[in-house]
Amino acid sequence: xxxxxxxxxxxxxxxxxxxxxxxxxxxxxxxxxxxxxxxxxxxxxxxxxxxxxxxxxxxxxxxxxxxxxxxxxxxxxxxxxxxxxxxxxxxxxxxxxxxxxxxxxxxxxxxxxxxxxxxxxxxxxxxxxxxxxxxxxxxxxxxxxxxxxxxxxxxxxxxxxxxxxxxxxxxxxxxxxxxxxxxxxxxxxxxxxxxxxxxxxxxxxxxxxxxxxxxxxxxxxxxxxxxxxxxxxxxxxxxxxxxxxxxxxxxxxxxxxxxx
Numbered sequence: 001x002x003x004x005x006x007x008x009x010x011x012x013x014x015x016x017x018x019x020x021x022x023x024x025x026x027x028x029x030x031x032x033x034x035x036x037x038x039x040x041x042x043x044x045x046x047x048x049x050x051x052x053x054x055x056x057x058x059x060x061x062x063x064x065x066x067x068x069x070x071x072x073x074x075x076x077x078x079x080x081x082x083x084x085x086x087x088x089x090x091x092x093x094x095x096x097x098x099x100x101x102x103x104x105x106x107x108x109x110x111x112x113x114x115x116x117x118x119x120x121x122x123x124x125x126x127x128x129x130x131x132x133x134x135x136x137x138x139x140x141x142x143x144x145x146x147x148x149x150x151x152x153x154x155x156x157x158x159x160x161x162x163x164x165x166x167x168x169x170x171x172x173x174x175x176x177x178x179x180x181x182x183x184x185x186x187x188x189x190x191x192x193x194x195x196x197x198x199x200x201x202x203x204x205x206x207x208x209x210x211x212x213x214x215x216x217x218x219x220x221x222x223x224x225x226x227x228x229x230x231x232x233x234x235x236x237x238x239x240x241x242x243x244x245x246x247x248x249x250x251x252x253x254x255x256x257x258x259x260x
Contacts, residue, residue: 006226009042009233010219015094015211018055018079019251020243021047024235025100026084026250027242029154029161032102034238036159044103046222046230048215054093055079056178059086059152063260072178082257085161087139087152089179095169095200097214101222105158115139115153118162122149125166125221131204139164146199166214167200 011028013021028045035041056068056078064070064080067089073080078091092098101118108114119135126133126141126148133149136142141149141164151164202208219230235243250256 006043006228008044008046008222008226008228008230010230011045011047011233011235012215013047013049015050015052018051018053018057018081018092019247021049021051021098021100022057022081022083022251023243023246024049024239025102025161025163026246027235027239028100028102029156029159030242031236031239032104032159033157036104036157041236042233044101044226044228045233046219047100047102048218049098049100050094050096050211051092051098052094053077053079054091054174055081056089056091058082058089058257060084060154061086061260062089064258067180069178069180076174076178078174078178080257081251082259083152083154083163085152085154085163087150090150090165091171091175091179092165093171093174095167095171097166097168097211097218098163099166099218100161100163102159102161105155105160108160111153111155112138114160114162115151118160119151120225121218121222122151122164122166123221124225125217128217128221129201129205129209143199143204145197147197148199148201148204166218167198168209168211168214169202170198170200 108117115138122141123133131143133141133143139151140147149164149166151162153162223230
């Protein structure tokens with residue numbers, strides 16, 4: 001477990017370009033891998049952001065045509081991006097707050113163990129809203145049987161990048177228009193069934209929480225779960241350089257995003 005007196009860095013990117021958010025997440029991972037023992041690199045970094053314009057985030061191994069309606073994405077102005085982690089396709093927009101956590105996996109155990117440990121931060125966040133959440137399966141957080149947050153993870157040299165969503169609200173119509181769940185994952189289920197298994201903070205709370213409220217509770221929730229202090233910081237110069245490289249080479253490049 002992370003040291004009780006550890007200080008983590010908070011990077012708050014606000015509401016911003018989807019490709020940029022992916023590049024920042026990976027840049028944080030790469031810098032941590034390169035400088036794992038460098039005291040100038042924080043023990044862990046929590047990156048918070050929302051996306052505008054909206055985007056579909058594809059898992060690394062997914063085939064574009066199996067998961068989304070590309071024509072509808074073009075018509076509706078929805079970006080198509082491929083992340084470096086596995087998992088399913090998700091629709092993201094400004095009505096979600098997304099977290100990316102970069103942390104050494106040395107003390108977090110197996111992949112399953114690390115999902116459990118990191119999910120405590122998500123559960124504590126939801127507890128601060130008065131909601132009782134639990135980990136379901138490997139990587140879903142549910143409330144009364146409905147999914148409120150999902151996450152995906154990638155590792156490089158035993159440094160973990162885990163990212164997940166907090167749904168402030170849910171545009172069910174937009175999801176229906178652009179996502180085509182694979183017949184393997186959702187066999188015998190249609191898109192309405194999938195939507196029926198997802199809920200949002202607005203639905204559960206009866207009001208629309210602000211981005212600042214959600215982000216404040218995320219910080220407090222992760223501080224409580226890991227017994228750390230999280231302080232707002234900024235990207236290192238090396239990380240900024242990595243972001244620029246990743247945008248050009250990957251996330252703003254259709255050869256990467258449409259590679260499968």
